[in-house]
Amino acid sequence: MLELRPNCECCDRDLPPGSTEARICTFECTFCASCATEVYKGACPNCGGNFVPRPIRPAEKLVKYPARTERHVRAAPCAHRMV
Numbered sequence: 119m120l121e122l123r124p125n126c127e128c129c130d131r132d133l134p135p136g137s138t139e140a141r142i143c144t145f146e147c148t149f150c151a152s153c154a155t156e157v158y159k160g161a162c163p164n165c166g167g168n169f170v171p172r173p174i175r176p177a178e179k180l181v182k183y184p185a186r187t188e189r190h191v192r193a194a195p196c197a198h199r200m201v
């Protein structure tokens with residue numbers, strides 16, 4: 119089951135379970151669409167794999183299978199991070 123991480127590892131923007139902006143790699147490194155395409159050019163900076171759109175988990179399934187809440191942000195500076 120997908121972890122559905124709550125934020126972009128680069129710019130730390132929120133990526134809720136219903137977001138169409140979330141992109142994940144095979145290890146579920148999670149980024150927003152703009153960081154995945156503009157900052158990383160479609161290759162995951164952690165593992166080198168490609169990104170795919172994260173499937174949306176229907177709201178009624180989130181009751182039994184909730185999304186993760188712990189945020190994770192990469193130590194490396196992100197060009198898109200809001201300061």
Ligand SMILES: [Zn+2]
Pocket residue numbers: 126127128129130131149150151152153154198
């Ligand atoms: Zn981002």
Ligand SMILES: [Zn+2]
Pocket residue numbers: 143144145146147162163164165166167
């Ligand atoms: Zn990765």
